[in-house]
Amino acid sequence: MLQSFRYMAPRTRPELLDLLAEYGSRAKLLAGGTDLLVTIRAGVHKPEVVIDLKKVEGFSGLSWSQTDGLVFRPTTTINEVLQDARVRKDYPLLAACAHDLASYQVRNRATVIGNVVNASPCSDMAPALLCLGATAVLSSKSGERRVLFQDFFIGVKRTILRPEEFLERIEIPAASAGVKGDYRKLKRIQGHDLGIVGVAVALKGGKLNIAVSSAAPTPVLVQGLDAGIAVEAAVEAVAKATSPISDVRCTKEYREFMIGTYVRRLLQEVRA
Ligand SMILES: Cc1cc2nc3c(=O)[nH]c(=O)nc-3n(C[C@H](O)[C@H](O)[C@H](O)COP(=O)(O)OP(=O)(O)OC[C@H]3O[C@@H](n4cnc5c(N)ncnc54)[C@H](O)[C@@H]3O)c2cc1C
Numbered sequence: 001m002l003q004s005f006r007y008m009a010p011r012t013r014p015e016l017l018d019l020l021a022e023y024g025s026r027a028k029l030l031a032g033g034t035d036l037l038v039t040i041r042a043g044v045h046k047p048e049v050v051i052d053l054k055k056v057e058g059f060s061g062l063s064w065s066q067t068d069g070l071v072f073r074p075t076t077t078i079n080e081v082l083q084d085a086r087v088r089k090d091y092p093l094l095a096a097c098a099h100d101l102a103s104y105q106v107r108n109r110a111t112v113i114g115n116v117v118n119a120s121p122c123s124d125m126a127p128a129l130l131c132l133g134a135t136a137v138l139s140s141k142s143g144e145r146r147v148l149f150q151d152f153f154i155g156v157k158r159t160i161l162r163p164e165e166f167l168e169r170i171e172i173p174a175a176s177a178g179v180k181g182d183y184r185k186l187k188r189i190q191g192h193d194l195g196i197v198g199v200a201v202a203l204k205g206g207k208l209n210i211a212v213s214s215a216a217p218t219p220v221l222v223q224g225l226d227a228g229i230a231v232e233a234a235v236e237a238v239a240k241a242t243s244p245i246s247d248v249r250c251t252k253e254y255r256e257f258m259i260g261t262y263v264r265r266l267l268q269e270v271r272a
Pocket residue numbers: 028029030031032033034035036037038053074100101102103106109110111112113114115116117118122123124125161165166167168192193194195
């Protein structure tokens with residue numbers, strides 16, 4: 001049964017910051033609700049107040065500029081990312097990860113920011129953001145903090161966000177435009193499903209970045225490998241950085257095997 005809570009829908013950023021300062025950990029923010037409502041229904045979260053971000057002025061859409069790069073806001077949905085011509089042309093890795101997240105219907109509600117704040121080890125957007133050097137901009141009444149995504153995730157469903165903060169923007173550097181990259185996600189079924197493992201590879205400025213989901217308590221980034229690294233050395237570097245477990249979806253050994261397989265395939269693809 002859905003717990004009862006107060007629903008609030010601020011219209012401006014200052015109103016939102018006031019509410020966060022007042023309610024802190026007693027509040028939960030609502031973007032698409034595709035994670036939040038499931039957890040409230042399951043009794044995992046029992047917020048006193050749910051604060052809807054969708055009516056806040058200036059919180060929608062995505063933009064690009066040479067200084068800020070590609071910017072996602074609190075209600076930018078996964079489908080908006082996928083439908084953006086610049087993303088499809090210049091950020092193919094981002095499009096590949098977005099395409100593998102859930103179904104069309106879920107992607108219409110689900111936001112990029114909700115996906116990373118949920119901080120599931122199997123997040124599909126995290127590997128692209130890690131590989132492309134994205135920054136999270138966290139805001140509260142006391143100001144703004146900027147952190148790279150490798151410092152944002154701190155455990156299963158845990159991030160560095162403080163109760164009075166919200167994730168206001170994700171910025172992907174303009175310099176990451178044109179980076180060659182792709183994503184492979186292993187699922188139990190052909191349709192939409194959470195990942196058994198996900199591997200992203202980006203070839204950026206003579207260096208290789210590899211990110212893996214569902215292979216440790218947080219999504220993992222192995223960055224700055226030499227672009228010409230031997231394939232098996234790259235596989236080994238990724239194996240050292242990850243610590244997959246056995247669970248209801250598959251065994252640890254199968255995960256290890258498939259991570260290696262995907263790293264090999266993706267390296268071949270981005271180097272072609
Ligand atoms: C059927 C189904 C299939 C799914 N398949 C996948 C999949 O294949 N891959 C995958 O990665 N995920 C999947 N998900 C999970 C989910 O859809 C995604 O994580 C989604 O991107 C979450 O976005 P949202 O906008 O719905 O977040 P919400 O549910 O609105 O919020 C998620 C969390 O983030 C917090 N939050 C939201 N916005 C902010 C903000 N700006 N600042 C601070 N905190 C914030 C909320 O309080 C909440 O704790 C699936 C979910 C469902 C229901």
